[in-house]
Amino acid sequence: MRIIDVHAHWGPWPFHMEVGDVALNLELMDRYGIELQIVSAAEAVVYDAVAGNAKLAEVLQEQPRLHGYAVVNANRLERSAQDLRDCLSTGRFVGAKIHTTYPGVPIGSPLMADTFDMLDEVGVPLLLHTWGTDVSLLPEMLENRPNLKVIAGHAGGDAWREAARAAVECDRIYLEHCRTVTDAGRITFARSVGVPMEQFLFGTDSTLIDPCISLGVIRDAGFTPEELEQVLATNASRLFGL
Amino acid sequence: MADWLTRSPEEHILYDVDVLFGPWPSHPTDSDLATVKSHLARSHIQNALILSTQGALFSDQAGNTETLTALANTSSSAPPTSRSDQERGPDAAGGGSGGVPGSSASPTSRAGQVHGAVGAGGGRVAPEQQGGQPAVGLVPVGTVDLRDAVGAAEQLDWLVGNGVRCLRLFTGVQGVLGETPAYKYVVGEAVRRGMVLLQDGDPRRFGEVLAGRGAEVIFLDLHVYLLGDFLLMAKSEPGFRATTRMLSSPDGIERVVETVGARQLVFGSRTPFMDISPQTLRLRYARISPEDRALIAGGNMKALLEKAV
Known part of the structure; x- marks a missing residue:
């Protein structure tokens, strides 16, 4: 069974854990049968986007099973936009990643709107850290940005019901449920309100989180074999051309 | 290659310390005791420390009574903890948010009825067969509402008198x-009675009050981001334990085992509010010895219950 992980990281985190070696990415991928992983640099997420992206670019040159997200900092849009284009030009990056908490830019911020404009122009998928009810703003924000496809990373966190309803409203919003706190019934709820199977993606937050956490969520969701194939690989393959 | 799709014996759990039943208004659905037991059984969880949500949200007295009554009604016998576990074969040795979910009735005649059904067995209700599913043993957990703890001592006496050994706090x-006056008071009274405290919330917030008392504490909401703080406390507090539920990093469980030992970890799923498979899979794939896995999966809790009897 093919598995593509659309939400992963490379590099160390400022917590009591030792997960920064790319060898761990590969060890965990092998353990669970994950073929490909799309990663952003932890340093780029929590500290310096451009510097972190540059370090990741070097790692990606040696790791064909990993692809990259270039982290975009909405507070430094002009610099980040150029950096994104530079990263994409290497052929090893396939999307953009935006965290909302570390740079302090919520989804409803004017800075985020400007950043969405830029991403709509560039036309690559965006992995957006979503954590809270402002995930409900996404359908309206995508209405006039026809080229932008957004993966709702963590599927809204605590606001997983709002994230599901947003995905029903807009077919360019994808749900990805990785999270340490694995609230029961999130996927069942999303399906019950009408999120199409095409809009579910598989992500892990590895190596910050062990992939088995998200795999457990998938196991408990009770997908059919055909649905599993779609969620674990086919949808991501289509979205990223992998 | 998809081994993770199939539950393995390394995922079997002897004791789950974090289980509730009953309505939860902010959750899409409510789960009654039968539903919870069925879910536990399907997940190969053999015993659960369980209580009614009513005690957390609405009335501690009514909730405690509901817990004991409901558990008494699930079985007609109540063997001692140690014996019943021995009878259950090799697996019995462990073979294999801001609040929930996230993370006595006073001594009245009704209480007396409950006492008669449950108390003699050390609070332990015997496992029973459930239509082909593995049996699930239930261990009642009590609670005291920290918003109104003036009568807590009487409540604790009633719980202990009914064989309840564990007290869960819903801060x-x-x-x-x-650390409010009510919190400190309840902790002091519970520790004085030798009860095991099931503590929710941020361990950094409550650790200092709980330290230095010889308290047996299980932190139910230890997030992996706070692991460093927990380990600093746990080194000097052998009675401090945490559940593995949110130790989600690839080395979280391993770091606790390496630093303070497996005896300070237990399994607590927060059923029915959390998925169980993520937690059993993390335990299954943890790079620890089978002996340490068995301790975490229930050996530690079994020993703690025997000690508290």
Whole structure:
């Protein structure tokens, strides 16, 4: 069974854990049968986007099973936009990643709107850290940005019901449920309100989180074999051309 | 290659310390006791420390009574903890948010009825067969509402008299943001009675009050981001334990085992509010010895219950 992980990281985190070696990415991928992983640099997420992206670019040159997200900092849009284009030009990056908490830019911020404009122009998928009810703003924000496809990373966190309803409203919003706190019934709820199977993606937050956490969520969701194939690989393959 | 799709014996759990039943208004659905037991059984969880949500949200007295009554009604016998576990074969040795979910009735005649059904067995209700599913043993957990703890001592006496050995505190949903007079009072009274404390919330917030008392504590909401703080406390507090539920990093469980030993970890799923498979899979794939895995999966809790009897 093919598995593509659309939400992963490379590099160390400022917590009591030792997960920064790319060898761990590969060890965990092998353990669970994950073929490909799309990663952003932890340093780029929590500290310096451009510097972190540059370090990741070097790692990606040696790791064909990993692809990259270039982290975009909405507070430094002009610099980040150029950096994104530079990263994409290497052929090893396939999307953009935006965290909302570390740079302090919520989804409803004017800075985020400007950043969405830029991403709509560039036309690559965006992995957006979503954590809270402002995930409900996404359908309206995508209405006039026809080229932008957004993966709702963590599927809204605590606001997983709002994230599901947003995905029903807009077919360019994808749900990805990785999270340490694995609230029961999130996927069942999303399906019950009408999120199409095409809009579910598989992500892990590895190596910050062990992939088995998200795999457990998938196991408990009770997908059919055909649905599993779609969620674990086919949808991501289509979205990223992998 | 998809081994993770199939539950393995390394995922079997002897004791789950974090289980509830009953309505939860902010959750899409409510789960009654039968539903919870069925879910536990399907997940190969053999015993659960369990209580009614009523005690957390609405009335501690009514909730405690409901817990004991409901558990008494699930079985007609109540063997001692140690014996019943021995009878259950090799697996019995462990073979294999801001509040929930996230993370006595006073001594009245009704209480007396409950006491008669449950108390003699050390609070332990015997496992029973459930239509082909593995049996699930239930261990009642009591609670005291920290918003109104004036009568807590009487409540604790009633619980202990009914064989309840574990007291769960709900600081998150009850708005207890730190060491309030009620919190300190209840902790003191519970420890004095030798009860095991099931503590929700941020361990950094409550650790200092709980330290230095010889308390047996299980932190139910230890997030992996706070692991460093927990380990610093746990080194000097052998009675401090945590559940593995949110130790989600690839080395979280391993770091606790390496630093303070497996005896300070237990399994607590927060059923029915959390998925179980993520937690059993993390335990299954943890790079620890089978002996340490068995301790975490229930050996530690079994020993703690025997000690508390």
